[in-house]
Amino acid sequence: MRRLARLIGLFWSTAVAGEMEYRVNFALAVLSSAGGLLGALFGLSLFFGDTDRFAGWSWLQALVVLGVFTLLDGLTSTLLVPNLGRIVRHVRMGTLDFVLLKPVDAQLWLSTRDFSPWGLPDVLLGLGLVIWAGVRLSVSPTQALLALVPTVASCVILYSLWFVLATMSIWFVKIHNVTEVLKALVAAGRYPMSAYPAAYRVFFTLVVPVAFLTTVPAETFIGRGQPAWIVGSVLLALLLFAASRAFFRFALRFYTSASS
Amino acid sequence: MSQRPTAAGDPVIVVDRLTKHYRVADKDPGVLGTLRHFVRRKHRVIEAVKSVSFDIAPGEIVGFLGPNGAGKTTTLKMLTGLVHPTAGSVRVAGHDPFRRAARFLEDITLVMGQKQQLIWDLPTLDSLRINAAVYRIPPAEVRPRIDRLAEMLSIGDVLAQPVRKLSLGQRMKAELLAALLHRPSIVFLDEPTLGLDVNAQTAVRAFLREYNAEVGATILLTSHYMADITALCERVLLVHDGALVYDGALADLVERFAPYREVEVELEHPVEREVLAAVAEIDTFEGRVVRWLVPRDALTQVVARALETLPVHDLRVSDPPIEQIIGRLFDGRFEGSAAPPTHPPAA
Structure with a gap:
């Protein structure tokens, strides 16, 4: 455990050392995060209009959902996106x-090797x-x-879905667009689930566990969480994590290692 | 006849009827071909490695020879657990490589002349720091190990420079340093001297020999440069079209596939071609230097006749260059050999 913590520390410090060369880039990242959040706030305010309740959520409660979404979005930009790019490069x-x-768990290495500080403002x-x-x-x-x-649990769910998609690079090699799929998926969690028509909610x-990504954590936070949903999100996280590991091991049988 | 040299100890690498098939989809050129390819793929199986068997004793340095696409790299990848075999079995240091047990991975290394693990924008030392943590090398031991390897490779002065600033030779040496920092006892090298100049090649060879002597490591290497093989390996494995065609001593290989010698004579003064042809069949003749290819059993006779009938200034007898022998072998013609070409070891 200590060794892994030390290793991840080394990974991230080397990654940040490279990125810190670019100060303007950091200012831009802060601006873009703030801009993105302002846009989302405006969108959310449209739902509320004159009323202070929408689909059973008060303005402040809906802000919690938006906050959890922004947090997940930030984690995606910090870890998932840069590491995905690296995995594709590795396979290619x-x-x-x-x-x-x-002699280190390959999935751990591939998931933590890179670190982009640009998602931290989010x-x-x-x-x-x-x-x-x-x-x-x-x-x-x-x-x-x-x-x-x-x-x-929601972070683990998002990570596991991402890793399964990233693993497909072993067959399809260039899969940068998976990032878009993932971003769109998380973006659906920007608003409370009850804001969507019933069919979408199902x-x-x-089908895709977006409800578990933002709505369940937010509901728990504001005291509306139901035990079944909390337990459910933990079980789902464990299941998807195990599946991502099994899938990666399966995929390696098909790795042909670009010729040398 | 050409049994592999016996070395002490149980084999550290045991390969038994190892086979790898790749399934590839062919596509006809053009739009129609693309559509057909999309709707219904024609698959074809490529047999990259065909039932290869051999074993290697601890401390041996073995050369892996064969033309491009013969299956050398695929075999190395199966030995290091990167590629899953279609059939057959591999044991390396008692492990099944594809399980990638930590103990196994700590015992081996793979150096690839065409791929690099060092971080491009940072100094080698940063990559070494990560490797030291990965392989759990005690902190007090890291520096002495780096210093020792850097001394053997004579690259101590460039380790603090970003990798992108290094010359190809320096980078390859730095790659070797990074790959051997954990002192693996089994070293796999795939074209380690690719693209290097003669000096750097010699330095890498000398380093490998020294590492082998110091650590007692088993080394299996592929190379396009015959000089790598002749300088380092007593034993060679020859693969062609995925199959093992020879396993034995390098010296026996020459004897088996090239049972003739080169006799070269420098003359005191020019001589008529007919006179030279009377000695033996001429291989080359230029100015006052003539060369004959002579079967081994006729050698003394030919040399005697040359000395008797010609104004010999200088005379040399040598084996034909091994490149020539191998090249002829890989042309698919196993001629010039009295013995059958295929000589896999008994399973």
Whole structure:
């Protein structure tokens, strides 16, 4: 465990060392995050119009959903997107060989090797929004702590879906567009599930688990969480994580290692 | 006849009827071909490695020879657990490589002349720091190990430079350093001297020999440069079209596939061609230098006749260059050989 923490520390410090050369880029990332959040706030305000309740959610409660979404979006830009690019490059150039040759879990390596600080403003803004709305809604500390469970589960769910898609690179090699699929998926979680028509709700819950990504953590946070949904999101996270590992191991049988 | 040299200890690499088939889809050129390819794929199976068997004892340095596409790299990839075999079995240091057990991976390394693991924009030392953590090398030991390997490779002064600034030779040496930092006892090398100049090639060879002596490591290497093989390997494995066609000593290979010698004579003064042809069949003749290709059993006779009938200034007898022998072998003609070409070891 200590070795893994040290290794990830080394990975990220080398990645950040490279990125920190570009200060303007950082300012732009902050601006783009703020702009994105403002746009989302405006979109959300349209739902509410004159009323202060929409589809059973108050304005502040809906802000919590938006905050969780922004947080996940930030994590996607920080870890998932850069590492996906790296996986595709590894498969295309055959340098996945070097990862597979290391006595370290290959999935862990591929998922954590890169780190882009540009998603961090989103993570901070998302957290800030959740905390700000939470204070105004006078969310109790125990509720906030309990909400960590489905939040962690939602991160694991998103990660597992992403890794399964990334693994497909072993067959299809160039799959950069998977990022778009993933972003669109998470974007659907920008608003509470009940904002969507019933058919979409079923789709986003049962077919692609978007409901578990943002709505369930937000509901738990504001004290409307139902135990069944919380347990369900943990089970789903465990199941998808196990599936992503099994799928990766299966895919490696088909890895031919770009010729040398 | 050409049994492989016996080395002490149980084999560290055991390969038994190893086979790899790739399934590829062919596409006809053009739009129609693309459509047909999309709707209904024609699949074809490529047999990259066909039932190859051999074993290697600890500490051996073995050369893996064959033309492009013979199956050398695929075999190396199966030995290192990167590629899953279609059939047959591999044991390396008692492990099934494809399971990629940590103990196994800590024991081996693979150096590829065409791929690099060093981080392009950062100094080699940064990549080495990551490898030291990956292989759990005690912190106190890292620096001495780097220094020792850097000394053997004589690249100590460039380790702090970004990798992209290094010359090809320096980069290959740095790759070797990174690949051997954990002191693996089994070293696989795929074209380690590719594209290097003669000096760098010699340095890499000398380094490998020294590493083999110091660590007692088993080394299996492929190379296009015959000089790599002749300088390092007593034993060679020859693959052609995915099959093992020879496994034995390098010296026996020459004897088996080229049972003739080159006799070269420098004359005191020019001589008529007919006189030279009377000695033996002429291979080349230029100015005052003439060369004959002579069957081994006729060698003494020919040399005696040359000394008797010609104004010999200098006389040399040598084996034909091994490149020639191998080249002839891979042309698909196993001629010039009295023995049958196929000589796989008994299973």
